[in-house]
Amino acid sequence: MNPILLGFLVVFVLFVILVLARTVRIVPQARAGVVERFGKYKETLNAGLNIVVPFVDKVRYLIDLREQVVSFPPQPVITEDNLVVSIDTVIYFQVTDPIAATYEIANYIQAIEQLTMTTLRNIVGGMDLEETLTSRDQINSGLRGVLDEATGKWGIRVNRVELKGIDPPPSIKDSMEKQMRADREKRAVILTAEGQRQAAILTAEGNKQSMILNAEGDRESVILRAQANRESAILRAQGEAQAITNVFQAIHDGQPDQSLLAYQYLQMLPKIAEGDANKVWVIPSEITKALEGLGSAVHEVAGIPLKSEGVRHRVADYGSEERLATGADRELAGTNKAVEEAIAEAEHAAHPGSTPAPGDIVDSESPEQPPPPPAPPAQ
Template sequence: MNAAAIAAIVVAVVVIFVLIRMVRIVPQARAAVIERLGRYTRTQGPGLTLLLPFVDRMRPMIDLREQVVSFPPQPVITSDNLTVGVDSVIYFQVTDPRAASYEIANYIQAVEQLTITTLRNVIGSLNLEQALTSRDSINTQLRGVLDEATGPWGIRVARVEIKAIDPPPSIQDAMEQQMRADRNKRALILTAEGQRESAIKTAEGQKAAQILDAEGQKQAVILAAEADRQARILSAEGERAARYLAAQGQAKAIETTFGAIHAAKPDPALLAYQYLQTLPQIAQGDANKMWIVPSEFSKALEGLSRLTGGDGDGTPNWLAQTGASPSTAGPAEDGSGAGIDTTGWFDSNLTPAAEQPEARDLRASDHDPDSLAARVGISPDDSPLPPGPGFDKPLAPGDR
């Protein structure tokens, strides 16, 4: 191989090497800082770029995507002097490749140390209970402090999360005991409230049942009283109607008897006979111990003797004196009651017999012997009855 060929090969290799150093490709979501003779020239974005050989230099590419960095658990002392292990994670993004390259040597390590320091400052001002229950507040405080501190580095902190806070084992046992006691307390409270609600519901049910029972008994008593009242009213009305009808019947009987007596026109002998028939009825009854024979008993016997005598045609004296015939002296022998009108005797709409004018006149004259004797056609002196209805004449010792 001659010298010219060797020289051509060397030139070709140099050209290829220069071309390789001249042409660079930057991927998407990456950024390249280009230096010329050691000084910052520009920030190259994604795409093809050309560099001057042996003059320009491209620094390592910077990832512009959001990055996640998880730090190992760090011991942190709370305000109540308890050491807890805090495990955190941070989300950040490079916004200025030039600042991230020239303002900080290792921005990932710087963010880690800054996060640990800020975390200790924030949690150190809280006690254990606050640290366990205030994670959102801790995350907000950490993000604010880190974002402000990493701004000059060309880094934006998007989010900081506390993954875990682990208290010491002894504290964990105490917390578990407290949790069990609290749960037992809640269980007892819920049980007591359930028993209370059950007792209240039972009492309300018993109250409602007693109220309904009392109302039922009240309605039953009211209905029984109404039924008894209606029964008594109906019984009283029936008794009143019966008495009224009985009184009307008695009034009609008395009126008929009185009319028959007037029609027959009895003489003293007939009255004496009726008087003798009434005397035995006076002695009837278990309560009667003795009865008195009036002094007019002899006159009654004389009247009876006249009653048994008669005229030549066989007509009794009393019937001859009255001038009545045997066919008109009384009711018909067949008992049919011919000549007596019984229509309307028991009509409740009619005026009672006791209120009729004839009955009033009869009641007014019942106690007057002269009026009674005048109606029957005899004089008071011929009557075989005692002088008055009340036996006004004193009785002699021999008359008893």
């Protein structure tokens, strides 16, 4: 083949390939191509396969329609109390109009950065440091409102604005740490004091309740003890009354006489001599007169007769009617006789040859003694 013809063929193929490359445009998804014809906007290419006039139409810009995130470096901002803080921000935006984003502003990223910095200084300049540190949501809302309004004509929608960090000066950080430490210590002291106060209140209430319960217990104890003493005294008095009634009834039922009282007196004489202080015990010679005086005194005071008649009851047999009617009388008569004999022997031993005086106790079975001779008249 002719080399000239071959060269021409190769040039033609290359030209065809170049024309096809200039004619066919493939735009990726979520992208938009701005086409200019002789330097003037002609159309916007959507995603997919697009055909343009080669060497006449030119795709000037390929705009990304996805939401973009741009982080700006920290910017110094002065607060209302003249403190310089460094604030770095993050902007979330999206291109909604590729034509406006291309022809309304030269560099919308840089424009957003500068607009964010100026707006941030304007908002933070009206706040003090404490309010700036605690008002992130308010600052974000203010920035988003201003940026969205300003970038609307650029074909850009600001979706969200975030403050990454607010860094005060080192000296302010130290002061804030000291203030925070002091505040925490203060709260700790307050909580400790409140705990001690609550504990003291609970302790006092417990002591009060304990004292009340102890007082109520003491009162109940005193009341129960008084009731027990009253019941005991009543029962003791009833017992004593019953005992006195039984003894009194037994004495009246037994019908005692002077002989029984004399016998009881003789039985009490040895008990009189008992004790360490009784060294000497003198039996009076006039024992019969003493017995007679004792009997007469008892007779006068208690109204006990010298001789009793009728059935005599013993205390030991009190309550047994059969024994009272049979052997009790004989046994009591024997006892009285023994007492009379003992008194007569004692009188005879004290005064041998003397006759019993009037009122002396003598044996009822002994023969009658002649009356004593009359005393001689006085000279």
